[in-house]
Amino acid sequence: MVASALTIAGSDSGGAAGLQADLRTFLTCGVHGLVAVTAVTVQNTLGVHDRSDIPPHVVAGQIEAVAADMGVNAAKTGMLASGEIIKAVAEACDRADIGRDRAVPFVVDPVAASMHGHPLFDDAGLAALREELLPRATVLTPNLDEVRLLTGLTVTGRAEMHEAAVALHALGPRYVLVKSGHLTEDPECVDVLYDGTDFVDLHGPRFATPHTHGAGDSMASALTAGLARGMSVPEAARFGKWFVSNAVANSYPMGAKVGPVSAFWRLAPEEFTPGG
Numbered sequence: 303m304v305a306s307a308l309t310i311a312g313s314d315s316g317g318a319a320g321l322q323a324d325l326r327t328f329l330t331c332g333v334h335g336l337v338a339v340t341a342v343t344v345q346n347t348l349g350v351h352d353r354s355d356i357p358p359h360v361v362a363g364q365i366e367a368v369a370a371d372m373g374v375n376a377a378k379t380g381m382l383a384s385g386e387i388i389k390a391v392a393e394a395c396d397r398a399d400i401g402r403d404r405a406v407p408f409v410v411d412p413v414a415a416s417m418h419g420h421p422l423f424d425d426a427g428l429a430a431l432r433e434e435l436l437p438r439a440t441v442l443t444p445n446l447d448e449v450r451l452l453t454g455l456t457v458t459g460r461a462e463m464h465e466a467a468v469a470l471h472a473l474g475p476r477y478v479l480v481k482s483g484h485l486t487e488d489p490e491c492v493d494v495l496y497d498g499t500d501f502v503d504l505h506g507p508r509f510a511t512p513h514t515h516g517a518g519d520s521m522a523s524a525l526t527a528g529l530a531r532g533m534s535v536p537e538a539a540r541f542g543k544w545f546v547s548n549a550v551a552n553s554y555p556m557g558a559k560v561g562p563v564s565a566f567w568r569l570a571p572e573e574f575t576p577g578g
């Protein structure tokens with residue numbers, strides 16, 4: 303039986319982040335990828351130049367259509383674009399039994415802005431994220447900018463990541479996974495998982511590459527794939543960290559600025575022999 307994972311996310315025309323990164327990660331982690339598209343962005347390594355949001359009822363319809371017919375083993379969010387879309391997603395997830403303490407685990411990646419600083423949801427989106435999605439999250443996976451947006455806390459070191467995880471846990475998610483990519487002075491990249499009682503530090507090397515576009519999406523979607531395959535949250539978090547460390551280690555230049563992390567490292571060596 304093939305497990306399936308659903309991404310509720312925006313399209314990145316550059317193929318580095320967004321639903322493209324999620325589907326690529328699902329594929330290389332051995333799960334069937336399902337998609338509810340929330341927005342189409344006009345994006346390359348220079349920035350997000352334009353976007354068109356999908357009507358909320360169409361976003362909800364995609365979630366319910368695949369859940370009812372194909373089944374969802376785990377779900378994640380990425381770019382959610384607006385407060386209206388977030389409300390529609392929350393209601394559709396309830397109908398599809400997706401969420402904290404429900405049948406289908408739910409990873410909420412609170413994607414607030416692109417790495418170029420372009421907002422990926424509006425002010426109503428922030429309020430809706432806090433009210434509607436954080437309490438429904440099995441795992442919340444913020445980067446340090448998103449920590450500041452959600453809690454007002456500025457994190458400059460590992461101890462403060464623990465404090466931030468406690469503050470975020472109080473907002474309702476079952477687990478919080480604070481990502482450490484932005485602590486560029488730290489020689490390691492140590493993400494923190496917190497369940498309300500215990501901390502698990504997820505250690506990994508920090509690679510010196512400038513090409514990290516899509517790292518956050520890749521970490522959250524590998525975690526989601528692990529959950530879809532039946533792993534516990536701590537096990538899936540370790541799997542996600544292992545996956546993204548390798549993805550960053552194998553990242554590549556493309557375009558004028560920050561290139562994508564790679565999911566290719568998990569693919570089998572090529573077997574086709576021309577003329578063979």
Ligand SMILES: Nc1ncnc2c1ncn2[C@@H]1O[C@H](COP(=O)(O)OP(=O)(O)O)[C@@H](O)[C@H]1O
Pocket residue numbers: 444445446481482483484491492493506507508509510511514516517518519521543546547550
């Ligand atoms: N230079 C790096 N070397 C190794 N791992 C990294 C590096 N940058 C980010 N990561 C990892 O990629 C994931 C995403 O990190 P982060 O940059 O904090 O999030 P986002 O991409 O959402 O801004 C985390 O698991 C983090 O540890």
Ligand SMILES: Cc1ncc(COP(=O)(O)OP(=O)(O)O)c(N)n1
Pocket residue numbers: 311312313314319320321343345380381413415416417514515516517518519520
């Ligand atoms: C359409 C779309 N969705 C999400 C992002 C942000 O991607 P993420 O992996 O969280 O962040 P970076 O690692 O690229 O900073 C995006 N840019 N576009």
